[in-house]
Amino acid sequence: MDKDRVRNLIITGMGSTNGGSVYLAKIDGNGTVTGDLECAVFTVNGRAHMHGSVKANSAEINGTITIEGDLIAESIKLTGRAIVKGKCEAEKFKVNGRFEMDALNAGNIQVTLHGGSSVVAEIGGEWIEIRKPRGIAVTKLLNALSIPPFDKLKAQTIEGDDIYLEYTMAEVVRGSNVSIGPGCEIELVEYKTKLDLHKDSKVSRSTQI
Template sequence: MRVTSRPDLEIAGIGSAAGGQYHSVKLEGVCKAGDAIDCFVFTSNGMTTVDGGIRAEERLEAAGKLTCHGGLQTRKAQLEGQLTINGPLQADQFVMNGYMKVRGNCETQESKVRGALSVAGWLTGDQLEIMLEGPCDAEGIKGRQITVKHAGKGGLRRLIESIIPVWHVQMKARTIEGEIIELEETMAEFVRGNTVIIGPGCDIDRVEYVTDLVIHPQAQVRWRQQIQG
């Protein structure tokens, strides 16, 4: 059993606090932390700004708008709304509904994202599932199983339109690499995998596959090659 003397931090309404080490952080309303936060559990509901990074060892839950002027690290993340991370993001389990902007790499083991996202670096993980409801882009995507699909006209449409007035539901990445890859509405220069399914709305310059390649009639692939595994 772990023993800690860290205090808890709670803000309700409009308030601010210093950064530092805490056991539990609970922020509701319009809240600001003046420096980086290191805690076990971080929850926010409303509009939260942290002038530094966030490390939540056990879990992080946020609803509303969360802005982090640094990196974010946690074991389990559950996010609803708008998330801005001015640094890298690391999480074992990552679930998000809304819009996310990461100015760095996004490293996870298991991700389920519904909405829109912008990752300045690489989006990596063992299992990556992205349901498109707005524009998504990353320098590259790498994982064991990668799924990118059009989510249709879901409940997040109004939120994303308020953040990005003019947008197109599409994933853009320079490179996508994995074992099992299934794509829809994706534009990429290079896709490589064992089993590759190129669905409707895709525009791919080059595909390399080991075992299987399926290309939808409403997709465009300029060059394809079967390679040794």
């Protein structure tokens, strides 16, 4: 997308606007966008309500966002909370916080759990890591955003090549190399090569496929 030939979408403070095709979409404050949005760079600092789908090269969200449609980007970085009513697709998906969505599909998925339960029906990826917080800096930032400490992730199916899970509740986990860390409750694990199971987690059944 040629940034010299398309407009930018900027909301500072409180405001609303229509979607469309732009180079930069930036919300600093509390913004509402009506309709689908397509952009190269999507940035939110504060709160955003998107009445449509969002498609971007890169998406960075610091705060809270609700997307009534899909979220599709090459790279997604979230610090805070996201509610996506549709599916989420990315090459890289990195979250410090909480999210709710129908389906998540990404090559590289890295989730640090904060702020209550995260809920997603299906997760698919090549490399999947879900864990509790590490370090003080991230915790301080989330506290500043009024997001409480980490909780669990709840999913129906998690499928990938290399999987590491902490504090996750799932019906089925399926992968090549699967590591179940602390705080997990899994009904069925299907693995091809290796399964590691933490003593503080519960797996009802496991099978090598």
